[in-house]
Amino acid sequence: MQRKPRVIVIGAGIGGIAAAAALRKLGVEVAVYERASDLGEVGAGVQLGPNGVKVLHALGLDPTLEGLAFEPTEIVSVDWQTASQRFRQPLKAIATKKFGAPYLTAHRADLHRLLRAKVPDSVITLNARCTGVSSSDRGAVATFADGSTADADLIVGADGIRSVVRECLFGAAPARFTEQIGWRAILPIELVPTRVGPDKSVRIERTEYVGWIGPVGHVICYPIRGGNLYNMFVGRVSSEWAEESWTAPSNKEEMLTAFAGWNEALLGMLSNVQHVFKWGIYDRDPLTHWTRGRVTLLGDAAHPMMPTLAQGASITLEDAYTFARNVARFANDPVAALKAYESERIDRARRVQLQARDQFNNNRKQPAPPPLSRDWIFQHDATVEPMALAG
Numbered sequence: 001m002q003r004k005p006r007v008i009v010i011g012a013g014i015g016g017i018a019a020a021a022a023l024r025k026l027g028v029e030v031a032v033y034e035r036a037s038d039l040g041e042v043g044a045g046v047q048l049g050p051n052g053v054k055v056l057h058a059l060g061l062d063p064t065l066e067g068l069a070f071e072p073t074e075i076v077s078v079d080w081q082t083a084s085q086r087f088r089q090p091l092k093a094i095a096t097k098k099f100g101a102p103y104l105t106a107h108r109a110d111l112h113r114l115l116r117a118k119v120p121d122s123v124i125t126l127n128a129r130c131t132g133v134s135s136s137d138r139g140a141v142a143t144f145a146d147g148s149t150a151d152a153d154l155i156v157g158a159d160g161i162r163s164v165v166r167e168c169l170f171g172a173a174p175a176r177f178t179e180q181i182g183w184r185a186i187l188p189i190e191l192v193p194t195r196v197g198p199d200k201s202v203r204i205e206r207t208e209y210v211g212w213i214g215p216v217g218h219v220i221c222y223p224i225r226g227g228n229l230y231n232m233f234v235g236r237v238s239s240e241w242a243e244e245s246w247t248a249p250s251n252k253e254e255m256l257t258a259f260a261g262w263n264e265a266l267l268g269m270l271s272n273v274q275h276v277f278k279w280g281i282y283d284r285d286p287l288t289h290w291t292r293g294r295v296t297l298l299g300d301a302a303h304p305m306m307p308t309l310a311q312g313a314s315i316t317l318e319d320a321y322t323f324a325r326n327v328a329r330f331a332n333d334p335v336a337a338l339k340a341y342e343s344e345r346i347d348r349a350r351r352v353q354l355q356a357r358d359q360f361n362n363n364r365k366q367p368a369p370p371p372l373s374r375d376w377i378f379q380h381d382a383t384v385e386p387m388a389l390a391g
Contacts, residue, residue, distance in 0.1 A: 004027060004028060004029050004331065005028055005029070005152075005153040005154065005327055005331050005334055005337075006028075006029040006030070006031070006152040006153050006154075007023055007028055007029065007030045007031070007152055007153065007154045007155070007156065007327060008030075008031050008032075008033065008140070008142050008150055008151075008152040008154070008155045008156070009023075009030060009031070009032045009033070009155075009156055009158055010033055010130045010133070010142060010155065010156070010157045010158060010159045010164070010165050011032075011033075011034060011157065011158035011159035011160060011163075011299075011301070012032050012033075012034035012036075012039055012124060012158075013112070013158065013160065013299070014046075014108070014111060014112055014115065014299075014313055014316060014317070015158040015298050015299030015300070015301075015316040015317070015319065015320055016032055016034070016158035016159075016299075016320075017032070017112065017115045017116055017118075017119055018055070018059070018115050018316070018317050018320035018321070019156060019158060019298060019319075019320035019323055019324060020032050020118075020119045020123065020124075021059050021115055021118035021119050021320075022055075022058075022059060022320050022321045022323070022324030022325070023323075023324040023327065023328075024118070024119065024123075025058075025059060025060070025118075025324070026324050026325065026327075026328035027328060028324065028327050028328055028331075030123055031123055031124075031125070031150065031152070032119065032123055032124045032125065033124075033125050033128040033130060033142065033144070033150065034124065034125070034126050034128060035127070035128060035129040035130065035159075036126060036127075037126055037127050038126065039112075039116060039124070039126070040109060040112065040113075044107065044108065044184040044185070044186050044224075044231050044233075044277075045105060045106070045107060045108070045184075045186070045222060045224050045231025045233065046105070046106055046107070046108045046111055046313045047103070047104075047105050047222070047310035047313070047314075048069070048103070048104040048105070048106060048111075048313060048314055048317075049103055049310070049311060049314045049374065049377060049378050050095055050096070050099035050100060050101035050102065050103055050378040050379075051099075051101075051314050051315075051318060051377055051378050051379070051380045051381070051382070052311075052313055052314025052315075052317045052318065053101040053102055053103070053104055053314075054100060054101045054381050054382065054383055055314075055317040055318060055320070055321045055382055055383060056317065057101065057383075058321060058383040059115070059118060059321075060118070061114055061115070061118075063101075063102065064104075065104065065106055065110060065111065065114055066114065067226050068106060068107070068110040068114075068224075068225060068226055069104040069105065069106040069110070069111075069224075069226070070104065070105050070106070070222070070223040070224055070225075070226060070227050071091075071092050071095075071102045071103065071104055071105075072091050072092065072103065072105060072207060072208055072209040072222055072223065073090075073091060073092045073093075073205065073207045073208055074088055074089060074090050074091050074092070074205075074207075074208045074209070075088070075089045075091050075208070075209045075211070076088050076089075076204065076208050076209065076210050076211070077210075077211045077213055077370075077371070078196075078202065078204070078210065078211070078212055078213070078263075079212075079213070079214075079263075080212050080213060080214030080215075080217075080218075080219075080262050080263060080266075081214070081261070081262065081263055082197060082198060082263070083196040083197040083202045083204075083212075083263050083265065083266075084197065084202065085202065086213065086367075086368070086370075087370050091103050091209065095378075098375075098378075099375075099378040099379055100379075100381065103378075105209070105222040105223060105224050105231065106224055106225075107224045107225055107229070107231075108313075110224075110225070111313070128144050128146075128148075129144060129145040130142055130143070130144055130145075130159065130164050130165065131143050131144060131145050131164065132164070132168050133155050133157070133164075133165050133168045133169075133295050134168075134293075134295075135155070135292070135293030135294035135295050136293070136294075139151050139152060139153055139294060140152055140153070140154055140155040140293065140294040140295050141155075142155055153294065153334045154294050154295070154296070154327065154334045154337070154338065155294065155295045155296075156295075156296050156297065156298055156323060157169075157295070157296070157297045157298070157301045157302075158297075158298050158299050158301060158320075159301050160299070160300045160301060160304075161175055161282060161283075161284070161300045161301070161304040162175065163297065163300070163301035165295065165297060165301060166297055166301050166302070168295075169291075169292045169295060169297070170287065170289075170292075173284075175282040175283065175284055175304065176282060176283055176284060176285070177280055177281075177282055178281045178282060178283055178306055178357075178360065179237055179238060179239055180235055180236065180237055180238065180280075180281040180306070180360065181235070181236055181238045181240070181278060181279070181280050181281065182233060182234060182235045182236070182278070182279060182280075182281055182307070183232075183233075183234040183235075183236075183250060183255045183276050183277065183278050184231075184232070184233060184234075184276075184277050184279075185231075185232045185234065185252075185255070185270070185273040185275070185276050185277075186224075186229050186230065186231055186232070186273070186275075187229070187230050187232070187269060187272050187273050187274075188228070188229065188230070189206055189223060189227060189228055189229060189230050191230070191269065191272045192204075192206050192221075192230050192269060193265045193268065193269070194206065195265075196263065196265035196266075197263075197265075206223065206227070206230070207223065207227070208222075209221070209222040210222070212262070212263065212266055213363060213368050214262065215364060215366050215368075216236065216237045216364070217234075217235050217236040217237055217258075217259065218235050218363055219232060219233065219234050219235070219259075219262075219266060220232070220233040220235075220310075221233075221269075230269075232269065232270070232273070233307065234255055234259070234270065235281070235307075236258050236259070237364065238258075250276045250277060250278035251276055252270060252271060252273050252276050254276075254278070255270055255273075255276055255278075256270055256271060281306060281307065282304065283304045283305050283306050283353065283356070283357070284303075284304050286303065286346075286349070286350035286353050286354070287302065287303070287346070289342065289346070290302045290342050290345070290346060291338045291339070291341075291342050293335075294334055294335065294338065296323070296338045296341065296342065298316065298319035298320060298323055299315075299316035299319055299320070300312070300316070302319065302345075302349065303315070303349040303350070303352075303353050304353075305352060305353045305356045306356040306357055306359075306360050307356070308356045308357075308359040308360045308363065309352060309355060309356045309359055309372075309374060309377070311352050311356065311374075311377060314377075315348075315349055315352055317382070318345070318348075318380065318382035319345055319349070319382075321382045321383055322341055322344050322345055322382045323341050325382075325383070325385070326338075326340040326341040326344070327341075329385075344386060348380070352377060355372055358372060359371060359372050
């Protein structure tokens with residue numbers, strides 16, 4: 001009888017938990033190790049392109065994430081001062097028909113909690129800080145801060161941009177500060193104005209995804225929690241270093257000062273925010289390989305990217321399912337599984353990483369051109385074998 005492979009996942013964020021859920025769905029034994037003392041996600045809103053939603057559907061999650069997600073009706077881009085419309089693109093009316101799944105917005109904590117429900121407590125170990133990984137022809141071993149070890153057929157590092165697993169595989173290297181800092185804020189949807197501009201002639205619906213684009217920053221707004229809350233990503237170009245953390249202390253006065261001179265309606269929304277968190281945005285140059293021996297990477301550990309394409313979560317979900325699918329497919333050959341996984345993923349992830357940088361540079365042009373097309377990203381279905389996609 002064929003023995004099921006055993007996989008260790010380092011990290012229990014969205015990528016790690018999604019990988020564990022996919023592995024279990026496909027009949028693979030998995031153990032997850034997380035350095036934190038409890039599970040949960042920080043941050044606020046997350047955008048899920050159709051490519052990411054396809055993975056969630058494959059994992060058995062309700063298309064609306066149990067009513068917690070929201071499907072914006074349109075994408076609207078407006079000028080940072082006048083609120084004049086730069087462009088408008090239908091979204092809800094076309095996404096499923098064109099790409100095979102909707103475009104959703106949600107709270108990160110809601111997404112993580114629903115994924116977490118697919119993974120039993122018995123496979124997750126908390127307070128387990130990984131300090132190293134190694135592999136041989138016979139298997140892979142993870143070492144933890146308390147001196148304990150765990151062995152498996154394969155290890156995947158889903159431990160974020162400052163991944164210990166990545167450092168073990170490819171050496172230490174600093175992440176790149178992208179010269180962008182961001183604030184995350186949420187406010188009740190009823191505080192969102194529907195008439196903006198100098199003469200209040202520009203109408204913005206509370207069901208829309210709205211981007212305020214300026215020469216030194218952009219503010220992205222969209223509903224979450226079923227449309228009851230409004231998530232705001234407030235990004236500013238800055239050469240000043242900021243910590244890569246979603247929980248760095250800040251306040252709305254600092255945020256408002258950074259956006260002095262922007263549209264009055266936008267500043268009014270920002271002034272109503274109660275809790276503000278600031279962080280520096282970092283990425284890394286694409287890797288030429290993700291794998292060594294029986295150890296590989298996924299998500300931000302493999303390809304941290306700027307948020308300008310809103311693809312960080314979706315590409316990570318793609319990684320998670322593709323990894324699980326190949327482990328199940330090559331159950332008798334773990335090395336072949338990792339080779340197939342990397343072959344499927346690395347060029348696509350690199351292209352998204354680099355387009356995210358290009359989009360950031362385009363946003364700084366005056367006048368800023370329309371956004372780069374994401375159609376090629378949305379069309380992908382990571383739940384399907386490559387030959388089936390090609391056919």
